[in-house]
Amino acid sequence: MYLHSLKLWNWRKFAQGPGGEPGIEVEFNDGLNVLVGENDSGKTAIIDAIKTILGTNSYDGNWVTEQDFYEGSLLLKIECVFRDLSPQEEAYFYEWLTILQELSELRIVMEAEIYEDINKQKKIRKSLKAGPEDLEIGLEDTVRQLLAVTYLKPLRDxxxxxxxxxxxxxxxxxxxxxxxxxxxxxxxxxxxxxxxxxxxxxxxxxxxxxxxxxxxxxxxx
Structure with a gap:
């Protein structure tokens, strides 16, 4: 399978649209993909969104912080859609699949919200679900680990x-x-x-x- 699309709402510099649509939607090819753009155009934000929702198999932390929220927003959302699942992959993710007419896809959604606890301290709660729109259910950690990506930071030394x-x-x-x-x-x-x-x-x-x-x-x- 491969990552077919990524949608971001209120993630860093990508605000939610006026009608609730994502601030950006990126479609990927099955194979090598290259992001090209000027400095501060959002390339790193896209990569970090992917590793935040999927997790990594390296030692990097994937926490959501206040700096990840678009300025003035209290809720952010990241959505990934995978396509071209093999029969074995469909078996692993069966209860979270979206079955379309000619294909199946795995849709994963992460939401994070800034709130105040009983002591008036700002906290962030995060949820991770998968499934068809409006029918999402929680994604187990053991299943999520199957989606973990290998992330290599910019080479400095x-x-x-x-x-x-x-x-x-x-x-x-x-x-x-x-x-x-x-x-x-x-x-x-x-x-x-x-x-x-x-x-x-x-x-x-x-x-x-x-x-x-x-x-x-x-x-x-």
């Missing part, structure tokens, strides 16, 4: 973040593959092989590429 270790980027990608069990010899071997390959690649590229980049940066500074 390649030497550290591409090195072996449980928190490295390579480890995060490998752990998301069902073929490699947690802490198995196969997992450790492939992570180590990736590290060795990057070290060898760095040696090959050092003089013709990396050193020239460094020289250019030094000249600019």
């Amino acid at each position: 390649a030497n550290t973040e591409l090195s072996p270790g449980k928190r490295s980027r390579i480890a995060q990608v490998v752990k998301s593959l069902s073929d490699f069990a947690d802490d198995s010899p196969e997992q450790e071997r492939i992570i180590s092989n990736f590290s060795h390959a990057f070290d060898e690649l760095k040696k090959v590229l050092d003089e013709p590429v990396l050193s020239k980049i460094g020289t250019t940066v030094d000249e600019v500074l």
Whole structure:
């Protein structure tokens, strides 16, 4: 299956429309998708909305904060729709599926609300449901974990973040593959092989590429 669409209401810079329609709706292709836009155009907001509603299999937190609400709003909503489910995936998510004429889809909705508790302290409550519109039911944590995504933050320190270790980027990608069990010899071997390959690649590229980049940066500074 693949993520077919994303809708956002009052999420960061995307306000809810005057008629209750989402502030933005994005449709994705089955395969590679690239978001292109100027700074502060909402690209990061879209990515963060996906990882907030689906969760990640890395060590990143996915909490909703007051800064995630559009200015002046107390309620936000994120909706994801998955399509092209395999028979096995349809079996996993059967009670949450929306059955259409020629296809089935999995619709997931997360809502968050700012409220005041009995001590007048601002709190945020969040709900996660799935199913056809107006017929949503709660989505169990064990089922949601099947939807967790692998999120790789912007690369800042390649030497550290591409090195072996449980928190490295390579480890995060490998752990998301069902073929490699947690802490198995196969997992450790492939992570180590990736590290060795990057070290060898760095040696090959050092003089013709990396050193020239460094020289250019030094000249600019």
